[in-house]
Amino acid sequence: EPEVTQTPSHQVTQMGQEVILRCVPISNHLYFYWYRQILGQKVEFLVSFYNNEISEKSEIFDDQFSVERPDGSNFTLKIRSTKLEDSAMYFCASRENSGNEKLFFGSGTQLSVL
Amino acid sequence: AQSVAQPEDQVNVAEGNPLTVKCTYSVSGNPYLFWYVQYPNRGLQFLLKYITGDNLVKGSYGFEAEFNKSQTSFHLKKPSALVSDSALYFCGAHNQGGKLIFGQGTELSVKP
Numbered sequence: 001e002p003e004v005t006q007t008p009s010h011q012v013t014q015m016g017q018e019v020i021l022r023c024v025p026i027s028n029h030l031y032f033y034w035y036r037q038i039l040g041q042k043v044e045f046l047v048s049f050y051n052n053e054i055s056e057k058s059e060i061f062d063d064q065f066s067v068e069r070p071d072g073s074n075f076t077l078k079i080r081s082t083k084l085e086d087s088a089m090y091f092c093a094s095r096e097n098s099g100n101e102k103l104f105f106g107s108g109t110q111l112s113v114l
Numbered sequence: 115a116q117s118v119a120q121p122e123d124q125v126n127v128a129e130g131n132p133l134t135v136k137c138t139y140s141v142s143g144n145p146y147l148f149w150y151v152q153y154p155n156r157g158l159q160f161l162l163k164y165i166t167g168d169n170l171v172k173g174s175y176g177f178e179a180e181f182n183k184s185q186t187s188f189h190l191k192k193p194s195a196l197v198s199d200s201a202l203y204f205c206g207a208h209n210q211g212g213k214l215i216f217g218q219g220t221e222l223s224v225k226p
Binding site for chain 2: 004006033035041042043044045048056091093102103104105106107108
């Protein structure tokens with residue numbers, strides 16, 4: 001089965017630093033998502049992306065966050081100035097269309113902000 | 115606003131016994147309902163979905179789920195649990211064109 005790949009699997013950073021989390025969605029998929037999961041809590045929606053623009057974002061996705069699809073294959077999440085509370089597992093997901101199809105998730109990037 | 119609730123943080127079952135993981139949802143319009151499983155250090159893996167049609171849907175690894183519109187529930191079931199079923203289970207929902215949101219997750223523990 002095709003896979004969504006995420007790199008790195010673990011990222012440790014100092015508070016205030018910028019981080020970029022990388023994802024390679026499945027090649028023929030058109031809709032892309034970022035979710036995060038703080039330890040012990042639910043998987044929370046961050047942002048959805050289609051046709052090179054954000055289609056929806058949550059309250060969590062403030063001005064410190066941005067997403068980009070720089071080259072037609074990668075899909076990145078940037079956190080401009082990390083805070084301690086940004087420590088979480090970040091999941092990328094993709095879907096072929098906007099209907100009822102399932103999302104395919106990557107294995108996640110564990111971000112630790114010190 | 116859309117919401118998904120999984121009332122049990124943990125479900126403990128003996129191997130060979132039936133299991134149920136509960137989920138209720140609040141979605142405007144017709145709901146699209148999903149179950150995903152998360153094994154340690156892994157992403158979410160799709161188990162099954164309900165879009166329309168039969169209320170009982172069958173999915174991967176012998177799991178099934180029953181859609182109940184009047185109770186707005188979509189409980190996950192399996193007739194005979196395996197130790198290898200032990201994992202974190204997430205119920206998800208969205209309406210047409212909406213984002214997929216998840217419940218808080220239920221940790222299933224199956225003991226031999």
